[in-house]
Structure formats: C-alpha cells, structure tokens
Amino acid sequence: MTQNIQHMAQNWFASLQKEICARLEELEHESTLCQDFAPGEFVFTPWQREDGGGGTMGVLRGGRVFEKAGVNFSAVQGEFSRELQDKIPGAKEDPRFQACGISIVIHPRSPLVPIVHMNTRMLITTQTWFGGGADLTPVYPVEEDTKAFHAEFKTVCDQFDPDYYEKFKAACDEYFYIKHRKEMRGVGGIFYDNLNSGNLSVDFEFTKAVGLAFKDIYPTIVRRHYNKPWGAQETKDQLFKRAKYAEFNLIYDRGTEFGLKTGGNIDAIFVSLPPLAAWE
Numbered sequence: 001m002t003q004n005i006q007h008m009a010q011n012w013f014a015s016l017q018k019e020i021c022a023r024l025e026e027l028e029h030e031s032t033l034c035q036d037f038a039p040g041e042f043v044f045t046p047w048q049r050e051d052g053g054g055g056t057m058g059v060l061r062g063g064r065v066f067e068k069a070g071v072n073f074s075a076v077q078g079e080f081s082r083e084l085q086d087k088i089p090g091a092k093e094d095p096r097f098q099a100c101g102i103s104i105v106i107h108p109r110s111p112l113v114p115i116v117h118m119n120t121r122m123l124i125t126t127q128t129w130f131g132g133g134a135d136l137t138p139v140y141p142v143e144e145d146t147k148a149f150h151a152e153f154k155t156v157c158d159q160f161d162p163d164y165y166e167k168f169k170a171a172c173d174e175y176f177y178i179k180h181r182k183e184m185r186g187v188g189g190i191f192y193d194n195l196n197s198g199n200l201s202v203d204f205e206f207t208k209a210v211g212l213a214f215k216d217i218y219p220t221i222v223r224r225h226y227n228k229p230w231g232a233q234e235t236k237d238q239l240f241k242r243a244k245y246a247e248f249n250l251i252y253d254r255g256t257e258f259g260l261k262t263g264g265n266i267d268a269i270f271v272s273l274p275p276l277a278a279w280e
Contacts, residue, residue: 002124002128002200005122005200005201005204006098006100006122006124008204009100009122009204009207010075010100012204012208012211013073013075013100013101013102013120013121014056014073014075016102016120016211016215017056017058017071017072017073017102019215020071020102020104020211020214020215021042021058021060021071023215023219024042024060024065024066024069024071024106024219025039025040025041025042025060026219027065027066027219027222027223027226028040028041028060028063028064028065028066030223030226031064031065031226031227032227033064033110033226033227033228033229034064034065034109035064037062037063037064037109038063038064039063039064040060040061040062040063040064040065040066040069041060041063042058042059042060042069042071043058043059043060043061044056044057044058045057045058045059045267047265047267047268049076049078049263049264049265050263051076051077051078051079051262051263052076052077052078053074053075053076053077053078054074054075054076054265055072055073055074055075055076055265055268056072056073056074057070057072057265057267057268057271058070058071058072058073059071059271061275063109064109065108065109065110065113065222065226066106066107066108066109067107067108067109067274067275067276068106068107068271068274068275069104069105069106069107070103070104070105070106070268070271070272071102071103071104072102072103072104072268072271073100073101073102074099074100074101074103074264074265074268075098075099075100076098076099076100076262076264077096077097077098077099078096078097078262078263079095079096079097080095080096080097080125080262081095081261081262083261084258084261084262088123088125089125089127089129089194090125090126090127091125091126093125093126094125094126096125097123097124097125098123098124099121099122099123099124100121100122101119101120101121101122101132102118102119102120102121102211103118103119103121103255103268103272104116104117104118104119104214105117105249105271105272106218107242107274107275108222108226110225110226110228110230111139111140111230111234111235111237111238111241112139112140112225112226112228112230112234113221113222113225113226114136114137114138114139114145114186114221115136115137115138115139115186115241115242115245115274116134116135116136116137116218117134117135117137117272118132118133118134118135118210118211118214118218119132119133119134119255120132120133120207120210120211122204122207127196128196128200129193129194129195129196129203130192130195130196130200130203130204130206130207131192131193131194131195132191132192132207132210132211133168133171133172133189133190133191133192133210134149134153134189134190134210134213134214135172135176135185135186135187135188135189135190135191136149136186136187136188136189136221137185137186137187137241137245138186138187139234139237139238139241140234140237141187142224142225144224145187145221145224146187148217148220148221149187149189149217149221150169150188150189152213152216152217153165153168153189153190153210153213153217155213156206156209156210156213157190159209160202160205160206160209161197164190164192164206165190167192168190168191168192169188169189169190171190171191171192171193172188172189172190172191173188175191176188176191176248178244178247178248178252179252180247180251181244181247183244185244185245185248190210195207236278239276239277239278240277240278240279242274242276242277242278243277243278243279245274245277246273246274246277249272249273250273253272255269255272256269256270256272
C-alpha cells in the first residue's frame with residue numbers, strides 16, 4: 001500500500017507543480033502594471049541526484065508580477081547520514097529513505113503583494129508520513145488577506161479533523177519565528193510534519209487538499225494588489241523584509257538543511273532566496 005501511495009504522491013506533486021506554474025503565469029499576463037517588463041514564464045530544469053532520484057526545478061524570473069518564483073518538484077532516495085539518522089523518525093533503525101514533494105517560494109515585484117511559501121511532501125523510512133503547509137509573509141499585513149488565507153486552510157483542516165487547524169496553526173507560528181529578531185516571519189498559516197494518522201490514504205488526501213487550497217487562495221490575494229502603484233519607501237521596506245526572510249531560510253529552515261545534507265540540487269534549494277534584499 002505504501003508503494004502505491006508513494007507512486008500516486010509523486011505523480012500528484014509533479015502535476016501540482018505544472019498547475020501552480022500555469023496559475024502564476026496567468027497572473028503575469030493579466031497584470032496591467034509594470035508594462036516595461038514582459039510577462040514572466042517558468043523555465044523548467046530537470047536534475048539528477050548522484051545518490052538516487054532527482055527532480056525538476058521551475059523558476060520564473062523578472063516578471064511583471066513576480067520578480068522571482070520557484071516551484072520545485074523532487075523525488076529522491078538514498079541513505080541518511082549518521083547526523084540525520086538521529087533527527088528523522090525511523091532512520092535510526094534503517095538509514096534508507098525515499099522522499100518526494102513540491103516546494104514553493106514566491107517573491108513578488110510589488111511590495112504590496114505578499115511573499116508566500118508552500119510545500120507538501122511524503123517521506124518513507126521505517127516509518128511513513130506526510131508533511132507540509134503554507135505561510136504568508138506580507139511587507140504590509142492586510143487583515144482581509146490574512147483572514148482569507150487562514151480561512152482557506154481552516155476549511156481544509158476541518159474537513160479532515162476538527163483539531164487540525166489550531167494544532168497546525170500553532171505549529172506554524174512556532175516554526176516560522178525568527179528567534180534572533182524575536183518576531184514572526186509573517187502572518188502564519190499552517191505547518192504539519194510527521195503526519196501519519198494510521199490511514200495513509202486519508203493523510204494523502206489531506207496533503208492534496210492543502211496544495212489545492214494554496215493554488216486557489218494565493219492568486220486571489222495577488223489579484224487584490226498586483227495593479228496598485230508603489231513608491232521608493234515601499235521598495236525599501238520590501239528589501240528589508242526580504243532580508244529577514246533570507247535570514248530565516250539560511251539559519252532555521254529544515255528544508256534547506258535537509259536538501260544540503262542529502263545532496264540535493266543547490267540551485268533548487270536556494271531558489272527560496274530573494275533576487276534582491278537589503279540590510280540597511
């Protein structure tokens with residue numbers, strides 16, 4: 001059963017990558033602002049991992065709406081290092097693993113459109129589980145956007161377990177906290193890890209629903225702001241927000257650590273970093 005779900009999960013994550021990229025390209029063509037830039041399109045680059053598996057990196061650069069958007073798919077296998085065996089459930093008993101997933105980070109051109117992150121994944125050791133989530137990082141928080149983003153994922157969570165939303169929201173708030181700055185990275189969302197309810201098929205359906213919710217709600221929020229003008233101060237604030245975003249991803253992000261310590265694609269790992277940032 002696990003192998004069947006793994007195969008379906010790989011196919012799902014790969015298809016979701018294409019669907020989300022298509023949605024983002026639609027926004028590029030819709031926008032009437034930033035006419036000096038051509039509508040951005042994704043460039044897809046397949047890659048192979050030396051120890052097994054690989055993926056496809058999808059990156060949009062220099063668009064009207066998105067200055068940089070990374071939507072990556074991967075399906076890899078191998079053995080965890082001694083260091084990771086103690087950190088990954090089930091790896092201590094047997095270091096072999098299989099993992100697949102999709103990872104997304106989007107840096108809009110406009111300071112009025114929020115940065116966003118989403119990832120969902122399946123990992124198999126001697127245990128099997130799903131993980132993922134999504135969180136929103138606006139330069140200027142807008143209550144309507146925050147409520148809509150959370151409401152979308154609460155609806156998904158409530159369909160599967162009435163305790164999921166509060167549990168996963170709290171986990172998101174705890175995880176996406178920039179300790180050295182003593183502040184949240186953004187306005188939160190949901191975050192779940194090591195999810196195995198005892199029914200992998202249901203857990204997979206939940207993970208699929210998280211991906212579909214993201215595909216719907218983020219373009220809705222983008223459309224509220226992508227044609228609004230902005231000025232020099234807004235750009236300065238955006239660059240500083242991006243700097244703090246980069247700090248989190250380089251210091252605390254588990255996905256970055258996982259990718260680097262399992263021989264992942266370096267360009268795909270660091271596609272999460274903004275094209276420009278400033279610390280002053």
